[in-house]
Amino acid sequence: MDARATPPLDPHSRAWALATAGLALLPLLLLLPPVLGLGFGLAAAAVAALAWRRPRPGWLRLLLTLAMLAAVFAAMGARPGRDTGCALLAAMLAIKPAETRGLxxxxxxxxxxxFAPFAGFxxxxxxxxxxxxxxxALTALLTLQRLADAEAGVAPPPLRRHxxxxxxxxGLGLPLTLAAFWLFPRLATPLWGVPERALARxxxxxxxxxxxxxDLMADDRPALRAQFFGPMPGPExxxxxxxxxWHYDGRTWTRPPWLRGLPPAQxxxxxxxxDYEIELEPADNRHLVALDLPEAAPAGARLGGDGSLTAQRPLASPSRWRLRSAPPVAFxxxxxxxxxxxxxxxxPERNPRTLALARQWRQQAGGDDRAIIGRALGxxxxxxxxxxxxxLPGRDAVDEFLFQTRAGYCEHFASAFTVLMRAAGIPARVVTGYTGGYRNPxxxxxxxxxxxxxxxxxxxxxxQGWVRVDPTAAVAPERIYDTLEQRAAGAGGQAPLRLxxxxxxxxxxxxxxxxxxxxFDAARQQAMLRTLGLERASPAQLLALFAAxxxxxxxxxxxxxxxGERERDPLLRAWRRLGRRYEKLGLGRAPPEPALAWAQRVAAARPGSGQALLILSQRFVAARYARASQTPRQLLRDLARHRP
Known part of the structure; x- marks a missing residue:
């Protein structure tokens, strides 16, 4: 369709449309990487300003499109994912105002x-x-009403009426929405697959x-929340x-795949x-965490031979897990x-100085493993x-840490300590997870x-078996030089970073x-229905209840x-009830017949009651259409009392 076939946009309607588009784009921009979100937001504002008076040429829109596509692939790579698709959608919406001409x-x-705010989900x-x-969504409804008024050529009513x-x-759609949320059968798996993220969280x-x-240690967002039922563990x-x-190649620690199939250890x-419950925030993996050491795996998870928990499905949404843990006596x-x-x-042939030191300690300690551990901690x-x-370390990372820098964070301490223990003949492994937490009041x-x-x-x-040793905790307090809390507090290092x-x-x-x-999953849905007397509702029963x-x-x-809108007028309702009384006598008003003409016709047929009807119709027309200053309250009573 030619753009000239649609009415042009007036400045107020254009402002409403652009503001609504910006509000819809905002939640998606907040969820993209900061560089892309800020860049697309500035681009959208610039495009809207440049296209305010007239649309921009096609070559400029093409150039902006190519630039934004290049920015998306530079930030996220060529791997497709949910975030890549959302970024492309944000880029297209940022350019869309450049071709906005008419209604x-x-x-x-x-x-x-x-599409943008709901793609953000x-x-x-x-x-x-x-x-x-x-x-x-609500602002879009307001804007669509204003656009309809502009197309009809009428002045828009006050914002309060809109x-x-x-x-x-x-309000009309809310009951149907609540019925779908509470009663529609909950599915264990989605009906379609959703691609993973291109950028891992x-x-x-x-x-x-x-x-x-x-990157992980610089993120102060919650990883999990825990609610204890009964005694709580101490900070230690x-x-x-x-x-x-378990496996170390000289640079990276990994978990061999064959270890995942081992049965739980004795x-x-x-x-x-x-006894506690944890609520995990979404992640791009299946790694559960539990207080050291979980007694058993909860439903939907598996307990590995090394005491780690793995979920059966990816933890792509918030999940709750009820657990019990206790300190190990023998592991x-x-x-x-x-x-x-x-x-x-x-x-082989890595970290020779560490290997030589470990052999020396072993000769001096003999068979006393605890003495070697104590010496390393000291x-x-x-x-x-x-x-x-x-x-970043070089080829002999542990040698550089132990004999040169002698400074780092938990990753360095755990890696070097494990290598040192293994070199001394003590079986050792690296355990990852979280430590500490704080209580939300x-x-x-x-x-x-x-x-x-x-x-x-x-x-x-x-x-005794496996025993936890935390070499990072052994660092003397006076030699803790640089932490995330101190960085967040600024150069002064005043208050620690916490909510x-x-x-x-x-x-x-x-x-x-x-x-x-x-x-609100299937279990919660069944619990809600049990309060209504339905002990165990099948999917067919849920569908029937939802359909009803x-x-x-x-x-x-x-x-x-x-x-309709006019049915809300009490004066009009009273007038139509009056007309239905005359219909019983064969003197009803025809749909296109004006009120005064109808009253005159009735007065000619029935002079007695017709004259009273004629007076009422004159008062009704004055109150309804002439906006008479008199209150219609008395008129409403007279209309209700009048009988043919």
Whole structure:
């Protein structure tokens, strides 16, 4: 269709359309990488300003499109993913205002823009994304009303009336929405596959390389929330166990695939343990964490031979897990030969100075493994420092750390300590996870952030099995030079980085959202129905119940819409009831017949009551159409009392 066939946009309608498109684009921009989000936001504002008076030429739009495509692939690579698709959508919407000319283009812009907030649910399903998406949808309804008024050539009514109309439209659809949320059968798996992200989210992994944890340790967002039922562990016991790494190639620690199939190890736990529930934030893996050491795997997870938990499905959405843990008294006291071999593996011809030092300590200590461990911890306490400002290591990474830099963070300490123990003949492995956490005063639960990621060591001792050793904790306090908390506080290093009161309250709201909305699964649905007397509703029963309530909601919606806007006028309703009384006598008003003409016809047929009807019709016309200043209250009573 030719652009000239559609009415042009007036400045007010254009402003509303562009503002609505910007509001719809905002939640998607907030979820993209910061560089892309900021760049696309500035590009959208520039395009809207340049195209305010007239559309931009096609070659300029093509150039902007190519530039944004190049930015997306430079930031995310050529691998397709959910975030790549969302970034391309944001790029196209940022350019769309360049071709907005008339009312048809404005409606097209709004239609495409509404894809953005709901595409954001592919990346985040939090309350902020939902609030912004709803705000964009409601604003789009307001803008569509203004565009309809502009197309009809009438002056738009006050904003208050537009808001009231939009609220009524939302109220009509709300019952059907709630029925679908509460009663539609919950599926265990989605009906279609959703591609993974092109850019992985920071989180625990089954590999650890030099410098690979800095992004994770710089992220202060929650990784998990824990609610304890009964006793709580002390700070020295808050080690949240994740993947266990066994193999070392001189640079990277990994977990061999064959270890995942081992049965759980022989474990004897202490009598006093902890009963708790954890809520995990979405991640791009299946790694569960639990307090060291879980008694058993919860439903939907598997407990590995090294004490790590793995979920059966990817943790792409918030999930809740009920667990019990207790400190180990004996953890695999008998080590199988193949595991011992793996726990002593070292790459050949790497870190010669570390190997020589370990042999020297072994000769001096004889068969006393605990003496070697104590000597290594004492050395760490006396001469090593904690800092995040460390260069990437060379070929002999452990030699450089132990004999040159003697400074690093948990990744360096755990790796070097494990190599040193293995070189001394003590089986050892690296355990990754989180440590610590803080209690949110609003909900009384514990928050563990991603920046609490930690790596420690487990050494195997005869008669006791695997024993936790944290070499990072052995660093003397006066030699902790550079931490994430100090960096966040600025050069002065005043307050540690943690959520303040407002942040605690926001996290409590997010936890409630995860619980009430995102956590409403099939089990919660059945529990809700049990309160209504349905002990175990089958999918067919759920569909029947949903269909019944949906039919009622749609019927109510149709009934309300059929009444129309004018049916809400009490004066008009009273006048039509009066007309139905005369219909019984064969003197009803024809649909196109004016009120006064009808009253005159009735007065000619029935002079007695017709004269009273004529007077009432004159008063009705004056009150309804001439906007007479008199109140219609008395008129309403007279219309209700009049009888033919």
């Amino acid at each position: 048809r283009d404005a409606r097209s812009l709004l239609g495409f823009a509404l 592919l990346l985040d399903q939090g309350p902020l994304t939902m609030v912004l998406a709803l705000a964009a 808001l009231a109309t939009t609220a009524r439209l939302v 920071p989180g625990l992994s089954d590999r650890m390389s030099p410098g690979g944890w800095l 016991q808050m080690y949240w166990r994740g993947p266990v790494l 474990v004897r736990l202490a009598d006093a343990g902890w 695999e006291p008998t080590l199988r030969p193949r595991l011992r071999q793996q726990a002593l593996q070292l790459p 050395w760490t306490r006396a001469e090593f420092a904690y800092t995040l400002d460390t260069p 609003f909900g009384g639960y514990w928050v563990v952030r991603r920046m609490d990621a930690h790596a420690w060591v487990e050494v195997w001792l005869d008669g 303040d009161t407002l942040g605690d309250f926001a996290d409590w709201l997010r936890r409630g959202w995860n619980d009430l909305v995102l956590g 309530l949906a039919a009622l909601a749609v019927a109510a919606m149709v009934w309300r819409l059929a009444r």
